[in-house]
Every structure is written in C-alpha cells, then in structure tokens.
Amino acid sequence: MEDLFIHVKYSGISFAAFVMLKYWVKRKGVIAKSVRQERTALWYNLVCSLTHSVACSILCTLCFYLNPKLAHPSQLQHRGMPLNRFTSGFSLGYFLYDFFDTLISLSVANSWVVLLHHIVVFAGFGVYAIGWNYYNQVIVAALCEVNSVFLHVRQLLHLSGISRSSRIYRVNSVINLITHLLFRFGSFAWLTIFFLIDIDVMKDKMTMTALLINIFINSLNVVLFFQLLKTDFFKSSNSRKIE
Secondary structure: OHHHHHHHHHHHHHHHHHHHHHHHHHHHOOOOOOOOHHHHHHHHHHHHHHHHHHHHHHHHHHHHHHOOOOOOOOOOOOOOOHHHHHHHHHHHHHHHHHHHHHHHHOOHHHHHHHHHHHHHHHHHHHHHHHHOOOHHHHHHHHOHHHHHHHHHHHHHHHHOOOOOOOHHHHHHHHHHHHHHHHHHHHHHHHHHHHHHHHHHHHOOOOHHHHHHHHHHHHHHHHHHHHHHHHHHHOOOOOOOOOO
C-alpha cells in the first residue's frame, strides 16, 4: 500500500508539472513562426511530449548506470531502486496528462492510435508497477522513450515546414529508425522473451496479460517502423503523431 501511495504521489506531481509546462510554453509563445494556426495545439502537445522523452531517457540511463544488470532476467522480478519508482511515476503522470490533453486539445478522429497506445500503456503500468511492483520491468519498457525523442523531433520539424529532403530531417530520420529498432522494438522484444521463458516460474495470473500487452505493443512497433520507412524514405505524404 505504501508503494502504491508513493507511485500515485509521483504521478500526480508529474501530471501537474506537465499541465504547468504547457501553460508556460503557450504563454511564452514557444512556437515556430511557420506553424499554421490550426496546428498550434499539436505543437504545444509535442513540446511537452519531447520534454518527457528527454527527461525519461536521462532517468532510464541513470537507472542503468546505477544498476548495469537491471535488464538481466534475475533482476526483472524486483522493484529495484527508489529512482526506478520515481521514473515510473513520472512517466505515468505524463501519459495521464497527454491522454487528457489529446482528448481536449486535438482531434480524436486523428489521434485514436495515440489514445489506444496510452490505454495499453496504462494497462502495462497496472501490471508492472501497481500489480507486481516490478519497477525494473518499467524501466526496460521506458527505454522506448529514447526513440520517442527523435519521433517528436521529426514531427516538430514537419510542423515547422522543414523539407523531408533537408539534411537535418534526413539525419533525424536515420537516427529515428535505428533507435526504433534498438530501444522501442528491442526493449519490448526482450520483455516478451523474458515472459515466454519464465512464464512457468512467475506463476502469476497477470503474466499472460503482460505477455499479450508486450506482443500487442511490439506489433504496433513493427507497423510504425515500416510506416516511418515508407514516409521518410519513399516520399509518402502520411504524417501522424505516434508516441
């Protein structure tokens, strides 16, 4: 119960921090001049998302620095350090904020993939953090935020009117695909393999739920990878914000 209270506290603080961040960004007018009026809400949303991805990437790196064996199968069934718990609460607070911000500020018809993704993420947090208190698994899953940094930069470049043929866009696209394979697909693939190997060891009724969540998320990751490949390297006109 104490762990749950601490997790809720960190999540609430994070949620409030992102609400204030968006207010500050809008008040200061932190936006590219080339962004069309109807796209300003998406710009502010992406700035907050980029902030979370950068912060979460730094926190995850610090977690692995303090515990290099964090992703080892023998460590994945442990709650880990207090920093793991803070990182988990920080990310959950952001996803709660982004879910409601997307519902209120953006078109639901164009953002249903993002909302579906967030719902699955909430289910994952429910299993990993609240159900099991296995915060090490949350940190491994949160490694995908390294890739999210370049996903969000990609969208901000697009909203700023930067051409897909420009050097900065092309470099970001290459890094985006590489980090997608290493950190987004790789982290969830590792967790999926862990669940498949240790499913008899864990003997928990939520293990199958966690396995299905990982398979679903990595299925989305595969679809997203080929969508990005087609969009950025084969001149497709499709462009969508995906976490």
